[in-house]
Amino acid sequence: MKPAPFDYHAPATLDEAVALLTRLEDEGCDMKIIAGGQSLMPMLALRVARPEALVDLRRLDTLNYIRDDAGTLAIGAMTSKQAAADSALVKRAQPLFHAATELVGHRQIRNRGSVGGSFAHADPASEYPAVALVLDTEFEAVGPDGARTIPADEFFVTYMTTSLETTEVLTAVRFAPFAPQRRWAIQEFARRNGDLALAGVALTLNVDGGLCRDVRIAAFGVEATAVRLTAAEQLLEGQPAQAAQFEQAGKAGAAQLDDPMSCIHASSAYRRHLIGVLTTRALGEAAARTH
Structure with missing residues (x-):
């Protein structure tokens, strides 16, 4: 057509x-x-x-950059996803965002798709909104009233909708410093490599003395936008970083979902099941990660 x-x-x-x-x-x-x-x-x-x-916005070259801004990773909205995937700075400063970027489509798609465009599109099956919630990402926008900064938990509103005004341009995405001891993982399930995920989970946590601390988990591909799995986070806080606890957290996160989306490829019940499994797997991967 x-x-x-x-x-x-x-x-x-x-x-x-x-x-x-x-x-x-x-x-x-x-x-x-x-x-x-x-x-x-x-x-x-x-x-x-x-x-x-x-x-x-293709002519706005000033929005195409990746740089360290006093410890904060700043990425211009018109930077291609492949540029972010190829960046040693991104991989070192924000490994979770880097891993999520490598999951997006294929190289040809990443070569054309922009970082800012993906965030502003706010597809619920995209990895980026969940990563933004986990990392407390900030979004810089410019409109007729000037510039403003929007935190991730206020940026994503609902299905393919953000809090950007129609007269605003997203100019940059900013990530706070990622602590070296912080552990992370992203797990998703798609029908084919490069397809949008039917469901996925992104998370970070600390393991201090064998106990889970400051756990942050977000699911994507299941509701109108990415959602923090607070039930799983609270269940894990201060608990041993062990498989039994991770399995319980997966069940708690899945149970928290109100009404997961349903389509011809995955029912609501199947998406809920996937979130439980993927949360458990991601927690195990993160806990075993070495730095």
């Missing part, structure tokens, strides 16, 4: 992009921003999305 007709704009600067978005909003135009296009273009082709105008 072909997309429905739309007006195309490719602003050359961030200020020009914000001014254009503001004008289109004032005109009552239904618009969408395109970054890499690996998610939006199929939606346009299938006419799931039918915007009147498309605002392409």
Whole structure:
């Protein structure tokens, strides 16, 4: 299929992009921003999305960077996922985010898809929202009223919806320093390599004196957006980092889910089962990780 007709704009600067978005909003135009296009273009082709105008950010080279900012890892929104996957700085500073990026599609998709575009798309089956919740990621956006910073727990609202205003541009993603002793893991299940996950889990924890501390677990692919498995986190706090506890935490996390999504590929009950299994596996992987 072909997309429905739309007006195309490719602003050359961030200020020009914000001014254009503001004008289109004032005109009552239904618009969408395109970054890499690996998610939006199929939606346009299938006419799931039918915007009147498309605002392409591909010319905003100032949003394409990866850098250490006083210990904080800052990634420009227009940085490709493959650039993040190839970055030694990303792998060293944020190993969980790096591992999640390598799970995204295939190299060809990562070459075109942008880091910021994936976060802003907020697909519930994407690894990124769960990783953002676990790592307390912050999002920087610029709109007609200036710049603002949005914490991860306020950024993701519901299915493919964030708290970004229609006139705002996501400019950067920032990760706080990842402690060397922190352990991490990400586990997911997909029908084929490179497919969107039917369900997945990302987590971090400390193991201090054989006990679990500061456990953070988020599930993806099961609800309208990524969700923190607080029941599993609380059950593990201060408990031995052992298989029996991990299995109980997996069951608690699965039971916490209100009503997991259901589709032709996986029922609600199957997704709940997957979260229990994947949580148990991820906890075991993280606890066994050496630094």
